[in-house]
Each structure stands twice: as structure tokens, then as C-alpha cells.
Amino acid sequence: MAQTWRCSGLRWSAGGPVLVWDGGRRSALSSGKRVAFAVADGGGRTCVGARGNVCPVRAAVSGRSTGARCEECARLDRAHSVAADTMADDPRPYRVYLAWFGPGLVKVGITGSARGSARLLEQGAVCFSWLGEGPLMAARRTEELLRAALGVPDRxxxxxKRRVRSALPDAAGRLEEIRELHARVAELDGWPDSLERTPFRAVDHAGVFGLDGVAAAVGAVSELTGGGAVSGELVAAAGPDLHLATGRGVVVLDTRLMTGWDLTAGADGFTVPVREFREGEDAVVQDGLF
Known part of the structure; x- marks a missing residue:
């Protein structure tokens, strides 16, 4: 019987993207690397648990779920997250950021200062700039200010994001757009006194992600299935997504779909369901800033 592995997800390190497996094994991902695995047949996908704890009932979860958690474990995981607003007395400093994913696709968010830019890499932000730093609740109020005043979403x-990656403006164009947004944000009144504002300094991740000149994706994996196979050459990676060159063209694999499955190394072909991108299908562009 072939040895099986369980994926814990994609992590971004100083050297680039890394697939992490239960037990601590890591697989570094570099451009041109072959990504190939098969899904064990018959076992199904089970909940990955929450906060480092296994799911007590090993509940079955949908193949389309990017969280791979049952309802109870998802509730427990969110209850301890910054986004749940249950950590008002957290003494650690937080940063507010403005992240850009493509023309017209910008969001505001917060992250722990100690994490640096890891959160932006995890989200697939093509470029970003810090807006300020301070206590958690001050960072949260600033985030709400931008949402209310300028209509900037937090999600x-x-x-x-996937549909615009192959048609990004050049570096100068990317930086100019986020520079203008940062200036508009800086003019707003009502910033919390305890938040120290940060001057504009854009960080561009297009090179890190390998997006310069990347071919347009023809579709994205919609779910993994028992007995299915994935095989392709890595041409780009952004956030949790791997852009794989396959016999049918470039297909995007969201690595969050890999968690909860028993996987075996090595595979030929590409036999999991793929949602094809229809020609002329446009991204949903927000209205608030333009």
C-alpha cells in the first residue's frame, strides 16, 4: 500500500512558497518544479480540527470547502482569531495595510506587526503599503474608517484575484495606483490618536509570485476527489494558489483544497474537476474608490 501524506497547507518563507505536511515535512516550491500527487480513494475528506487540536469526531467535510473544517471546529477557530474582535485587550502592536491585487481590486486589513508581510503574501497581494501601526482596537477602528469613508472592502x-493576474499593469502602473490610494486615505479625518501613521512605501510581490509574463489560466480546480490526480509544472504561486502548466493549459490549484485528504506522491494526468474560465468573464470590480 502506498504511503499517504496529509497536507497542512501552503506557507510563505523567506525563500518562497513551501507546502507543509503533517509531521513537519516541508516541500519547497520553485518555478518549474513538477507538482504531482494523487488522492487516496475511499477514505473521504475529514475535518482538520482547530487551533492545533484534532477534530474529536473526524467529521466529513465537503471537497469544495477551503477551510476543511466542520461547523464546530470552524466556530472554535474563528472565536480565537483577530477578525472575531474577541481580543480587545491584546497588548501586541498591529499594522493596518492597503493591499492591491489588480486594477480596481484593493482592500484594507490588519495584521500583527511581528508577522511582517507574511499576511500579504498569504493573501496573494501583488503590492501593498502600510498605513499605520498601533494597538489592536485602534487598527480595527482605522480599518472601519476606510470602509465607511471610501468604500474599501476588507475582503x-x-x-x-485569479482572473486579473495575467493582465497586470507594469510595475510603475501598479505602484502609481496604490500611491494615489494611500494619499486619499491620508487625507481622511478621524484617525485614532494611538495609531502612528506610516509614510507611503510600496512593496511589490509580482516578482516573488512569478507573475511577470505568466500565461492566463484556463480554469481553477473546484475540488479534489477520491482517486483523482493532479500533475503540472509550477509557473507561478500567489497566496494559496499554485498556477500549474498542464496538458490543457495553465490551471490554478488552491492548496487549501488539499487539506483533509490522504494524498500519495507522484501522479500522471489531471483528473480532478476544473471550473473553466469563460472567455469575457470579468472580475467583480468594487465601486468605492474610482
Whole structure:
């Protein structure tokens, strides 16, 4: 019987993207690397648990779920997250950022200062700039200020991010757009006194992700299935997504779909369901800033 592995997800390190496996094994991902695995047949996908704890009932979860958690474990995981606003007395400093994913796709968010830019890499932000730093609740109020005053969302769908990656403006164009947004944000009144504002300094991840000149994707994996196979050459990686060159063209694999499955190394062909991108299908562009 072939040895099986369980994926814990994609992590971004100083050297680039890394697939992490239960037990601590890591697989570094570099451009041109062959990514190939098969899904064990018959076992199904099970909940990955929460906060480092296994799911007590090993509940079955949908193949389309990017969280791979049952309802109870998802509730427990979110209850301890910054986004849940249950950590008002957290003494650690936080940063507010403005992240850009493509023309018209920009969001505001917060992250722990100690994490540096890891959160932006995890989200697939093509470029970003810090806006300020301070206590958690001051960072949260600043985030709300931008949402209310300028209509900047705190979330952008991954489906929208994927569709624009092969048609990004050049570096100068990317930086100019986020520079203008940063200036508009700086003019707003009502910033919390305890938040120290940060001057504009854009960080561009297009080179890190390998997006310069990347071919347009023809579709994205919609789910993994028992007995299915994935095989392709890595041409780009952004956030949790791997852009794989396959016999049918470039297909995007969201690595969050890999968690919860028993996987075996090596595979030929590409036999998991793929949602094809229809010609002329546009990303949903927000209205607030333009």
C-alpha cells in the first residue's frame, strides 16, 4: 500500500512558497518544479480540527470547502482569531495595510506587526503599503474608517484575484495606483490618536509570485476527489494558489483544497474537476474608490 501524506497547507518563507505536511515535512516550491500527487480513494475528506487540536469526531467535510473544517471546529477557530474582535485587550502592536491585487481590486486589513508581510503574501497581494501601526482596537477602528469613508472592502474573493493576474499593469502602473490610494486615505479625518501613521512605501510581490509574463489560466480546480490526480509544472504561486502548466493549459490549484485528504506522491494526468474560465468573464470590480 502506498504511503499517504496529509497536507497542512501552503506557507510563505523567506525563500518562497513551501507546502507543509503533517509531521513537519516541508516541500519547497520553485518555478518549474513538477507538482504531482494523487488522492487516496475511499477514505473521504475529514475535518482538520482547530487551533492545533484534532477534530474529536473526524467529521466529513465537503471537497469544495477551503477551510476543511466542520461547523464546530470552524466556530472554535474563528472565536480565537483577530477578525472575531474577541481580543480587545491584546497588548501586541498591529499594522493596518492597503493591499492591491489588480486594477480596481484593493482592500484594507490588519495584521500583527511581528508577522511582517507574511499576511500579504498569504493573501496573494501583488503590492501593498502600510498605513499605520498601533494597538489592536485602534487598527480595527482605522480599518472601519476606510470602509465607511471610501468604500474599501476588507475582503476580496480569490476568484476575482485569479482572473486579473495575467493582465497586470507594469510595475510603475501598479505602484502609481496604490500611491494615489494611500494619499486619499491620508487625507481622511478621524484617525485614532494611538495609531502612528506610516509614510507611503510600496512593496511589490509580482516578482516573488512569478507573475511577470505568466500565461492566463484556463480554469481553477473546484475540488479534489477520491482517486483523482493532479500533475503540472509550477509557473507561478500567489497566496494559496499554485498556477500549474498542464496538458490543457495553465490551471490554478488552491492548496487549501488539499487539506483533509490522504494524498500519495507522484501522479500522471489531471483528473480532478476544473471550473473553466469563460472567455469575457470579468472580475467583480468594487465601486468605492474610482
Amino acid at each position: 476580496i474573493r480569490y476568484a476575482d
